[in-house]
Amino acid sequence: MRNxxxxxxxxxxxxxxxxxxxxxxxxxxxxxxxxxxxxxxxTARDMVDLAFTLVRxxxxxxxxxxxxxxxxDAETMRRGLKAMLLTRAFDDRMFRAQRQGKTSxxxxxxxxxxxxxxxxxxxxxxxxxxxSYRQQGILIARGYPLVDMMNQIxxxxxxPLKGRQxxxxxxxxxxxxxxxxxxxxxxxxxxxxxxMASAYKGDDRIAASWVGDxxxxxxxxxxxxxxxxxYRAPVILNIVNNQWAISSFSGIAGGDESTFASRGxxxxxxxxxxxGNDFLAVYAATQWxxxxxxxxLGATLIExxxxxxxxxSTSDDPSRYxxxxxxxxxxxxxxxxxxxxxxxxxxxxxxxxxxxxGKEALEQVNAANKEAMSYGTLGENKLPSASTMxxxxxxxxxxxxxxxxxxxxx
Amino acid sequence: xxMIQALNSALDVMMAKDANVLSFGEDAGYxxxxxxxxxxxxxxxxxxxxxxxPIAEGGLVAVAIGMGxxxxxxxxxxxxxxxxxxxxxxxxxxxARIRYRSAGDFTVPITxxxxxxxxxxxxxxxxxSPEALFAxxxxxxxxxxxxxxxxxxxxxxxxxxxDPVIFLEPKRIYNGPFSGHHDQPVQAWSKFKESDVPDGHxxxxxxxxxxxxxxxxxxxxxxGTMVHVAKAAAEESGIxxxxxxxxxxxxxxxxxxxxxxxxxGRCVVLHEATRTSGFGAEIAAQVQETCFYxxxxxxxRVTGWDTPYPHAFEWQYFPGPARVIEAMRRAMES
Numbered sequence: 001m002r003n004x005x006x007x008x009x010x011x012x013x014x015x016x017x018x019x020x021x022x023x024x025x026x027x028x029x030x031x032x033x034x035x036x037x038x039x040x041x042x043t044a045r046d047m048v049d050l051a052f053t054l055v056r057x058x059x060x061x062x063x064x065x066x067x068x069x070x071x072x073d074a075e076t077m078r079r080g081l082k083a084m085l086l087t088r089a090f091d092d093r094m095f096r097a098q099r100q101g102k103t104s105x106x107x108x109x110x111x112x113x114x115x116x117x118x119x120x121x122x123x124x125x126x127x128x129x130x131x132s133y134r135q136q137g138i139l140i141a142r143g144y145p146l147v148d149m150m151n152q153i154x155x156x157x158x159x160p161l162k163g164r165q166x167x168x169x170x171x172x173x174x175x176x177x178x179x180x181x182x183x184x185x186x187x188x189x190x191x192x193x194x195x196m197a198s199a200y201k202g203d204d205r206i207a208a209s210w211v212g213d214x215x216x217x218x219x220x221x222x223x224x225x226x227x228x229x230x231y232r233a234p235v236i237l238n239i240v241n242n243q244w245a246i247s248s249f250s251g252i253a254g255g256d257e258s259t260f261a262s263r264g265x266x267x268x269x270x271x272x273x274x275x276g277n278d279f280l281a282v283y284a285a286t287q288w289x290x291x292x293x294x295x296x297l298g299a300t301l302i303e304x305x306x307x308x309x310x311x312x313s314t315s316d317d318p319s320r321y322x323x324x325x326x327x328x329x330x331x332x333x334x335x336x337x338x339x340x341x342x343x344x345x346x347x348x349x350x351x352x353x354x355x356x357x358g359k360e361a362l363e364q365v366n367a368a369n370k371e372a373m374s375y376g377t378l379g380e381n382k383l384p385s386a387s388t389m390x391x392x393x394x395x396x397x398x399x400x401x402x403x404x405x406x407x408x409x410x
Numbered sequence: 411x412x413m414i415q416a417l418n419s420a421l422d423v424m425m426a427k428d429a430n431v432l433s434f435g436e437d438a439g440y441x442x443x444x445x446x447x448x449x450x451x452x453x454x455x456x457x458x459x460x461x462x463x464p465i466a467e468g469g470l471v472a473v474a475i476g477m478g479x480x481x482x483x484x485x486x487x488x489x490x491x492x493x494x495x496x497x498x499x500x501x502x503x504x505x506a507r508i509r510y511r512s513a514g515d516f517t518v519p520i521t522x523x524x525x526x527x528x529x530x531x532x533x534x535x536x537x538x539s540p541e542a543l544f545a546x547x548x549x550x551x552x553x554x555x556x557x558x559x560x561x562x563x564x565x566x567x568x569x570x571x572x573d574p575v576i577f578l579e580p581k582r583i584y585n586g587p588f589s590g591h592h593d594q595p596v597q598a599w600s601k602f603k604e605s606d607v608p609d610g611h612x613x614x615x616x617x618x619x620x621x622x623x624x625x626x627x628x629x630x631x632x633x634g635t636m637v638h639v640a641k642a643a644a645e646e647s648g649i650x651x652x653x654x655x656x657x658x659x660x661x662x663x664x665x666x667x668x669x670x671x672x673x674x675g676r677c678v679v680l681h682e683a684t685r686t687s688g689f690g691a692e693i694a695a696q697v698q699e700t701c702f703y704x705x706x707x708x709x710x711r712v713t714g715w716d717t718p719y720p721h722a723f724e725w726q727y728f729p730g731p732a733r734v735i736e737a738m739r740r741a742m743e744s
Binding site: 008009011013017104105155159163164165166167169181182183184185214215217218219220245246247248252253254315320321378383384386389390393400401404408410 | 436437439440441444457458461462463464465466467468469492493495496531532533534535536685686715716717718720721722723726727
């Protein structure tokens with residue numbers, strides 16, 4: 001029989017827009033400890049349930065429980081907390097620097113620090129990270145000098161990338177950090193290729209990559225999943241679902257229809273959906289995936305369920321498309337506060353220590369900023385030598401570029 | 411109107427006039443686009459006529475092709491021209507050839523709008539000028555306006571055109587013309603007569619160049635932002651240059667260019683894109699073919715350098731008035 005219903009075009013819309021009161025009561029949030037921890041040799045089919053729940057360890061009061069509890073020693077957790085505080089202080093300072101006209105652009109990771117910092121701790125230093133533009137916490141956790149990050153942001157005389165890249169598009173092979181692209185998702189299948197190379201060479205290093213919820217729509221995301229599955233590449237594929245892709249809510253990327261973690265199942269990739277604001281859960285899931293990759297069992301897809309607490313970038317004004325108090329209403333809290341609370345519950349931390357650590361982070365950032373500014377800023381037009389712009393287009397400079405450089409008169 | 415408002419008006423007019431016209435892109439629905447070109451269209455014309463799309467440029471173009479095949483006239487926004495490459499296969503192998511390969515059975519009346527060009531400290535992924543890549547493909551038209559008035563008339567023509575059109579928007583001049591002197595304050599479009607844009611429907615035909623400045627000594631061929639740089643160079647150099655704004659890259663109005671070059675006997679071709687195989691090479695070749703016996707000097711090209719667009723060295727990269735004047739003087743001295 002012919003369907004006589006008139007077809008209609010559906011366009012998804014978010015629950016809240018400016019002026020609405022944010023209400024997340026409909027969001028299914030499983031209790032910490034509820035999710036099971038499968039063996040690392042499980043198949044995607046064996047663990048379908050874990051793509052639809054949330055791996056959580058920390059509760060609202062700071063207690064840790066369940067099979068995913070990573071049993072980290074207090075010192076590591078304190079270091080993690082400090083790295084998150086440092087990331088947050090760094091973000092605040094650099095955001096302000098852009099507003100002061102010292103550089104052209106900045107992107108904060110506020111609210112998402114646990115994703116990068118906990119993962120940096122769960123990975124080995126030699127593992128290669130193919131990040132998006134919001135995982136600066138990895139570099140900070142790995143001890144990359146803040147002043148070098150700032151030099152890049154200021155495009156100044158000591159910018160390691162010689163003024164060529166937009167601020168925050170870092171690159172540091174020595175710190176296992178692949179050059180960031182401004183184009184979305186390109187790094188995802190590249191990470192798979194790097195991991196395939198490591199397997200080919202009989203190495204023990206693995207790769208990890210990050211994309212946002214919005215970028216899962218790009219073809220590159222799907223290339224990455226396919227190749228990772230086919231070649232059982234030793235790679236961790238992360239989706240940072242922070243709910244917003246600039247102004248588009250996650251439903252525009254298909255998030256209303258299924259979880260982002262569940263994208264992995266169709267490719268045969270074991271998938272975990274994790275409370276991204278829970279440092280311990282992020283650490284445990286990453287550790288699980290890393291162990292799996294290092295055991296020649298292949299890739300894992302992890303969705304980190306979190307919230308982008310600030311604008312997309314300095315060019316963005318989120319109050320135009322979402323309620324300004326939505327971040328405060330986010331039911332999974334703040335990653336810094338939650339780890340802090342856990343350490344306090346353990347008797348390994350105090351409000352006083354926290355305040356002192358915050359102050360120390362601020363001082364560290366301010367000192368680095370002072371040094372970086374002494375090498376110049378984009379705003380003052382104190383730049384590296386312009387003649388360098390013709391270098392590295394190729395290994396050897398061809399004649400036509402030599403002539404162009406001459407023509408430019410530098 | 412500034413250029414953003416003029417483009418918005420073109421979309422608004424066409425959506426009101428033709429129910430088959432719809433607009434979508436990344437952040438282009440509720441929010442109205444990162445450059446605000448689609449602002450208010452969703453509110454006015456409804457959710458299914460101006461909506462947000464997934465971040466998938468290949469998908470954006472492909473979906474538009476499907477809609478076009480059905481008979482709609484979709485207008486796609488690709489947030490930055492630098493992001494268009496995932497859609498390249500759909501543009502080059504599909505949109506451009508569907509009329510040809512189906513012998514006219516299927517057609518693709520789609521418009522792909524995308525901001526291009528540098529001058530906003532966007533670094534290599536928010537500054538590129540990829541027009542030559544599209545110009546090289548048989549079956550696509552490529553349009554670049556240089557004023558609010560032209561932007562509206564050309565966008566309406568693009569939407570009404572029955573073939574796929576790449577509509578490149580020079581984002582540096584969205585709010586006001588830019589002489590190339592980055593250290594001077596930008597003047598708003600409202601101070602210029604080209605901002606006098608009618609509210610209603612009008613068309614500037616595709617494939618017709620305009621004389622942006624009349625002159626007798628030398629012809630400068632330019633498009634987009636560079637039209638204003640060329641005009642500034644003409645004023646500053648004291649050389650009475652005629653500036654031809656080609657407006658449509660393909661099909662190219664060589665007749666207007668040739669008439670000007672035959673009059674002046676000298677030609678400078680100007681674009682922001684990299685030099686090698688830039689569209690300037692095509693213009694120079696056609697000028698040589700049509701005006702060889704009228705040329706008093708070799709044709710000069712002033713372009714971006716053959717490097718990626720460097721963030722901090724934007725103004726060293728950008729072919730500003732000083733470089734244009736240098737080329738004009740060389741041509742005048744020959």
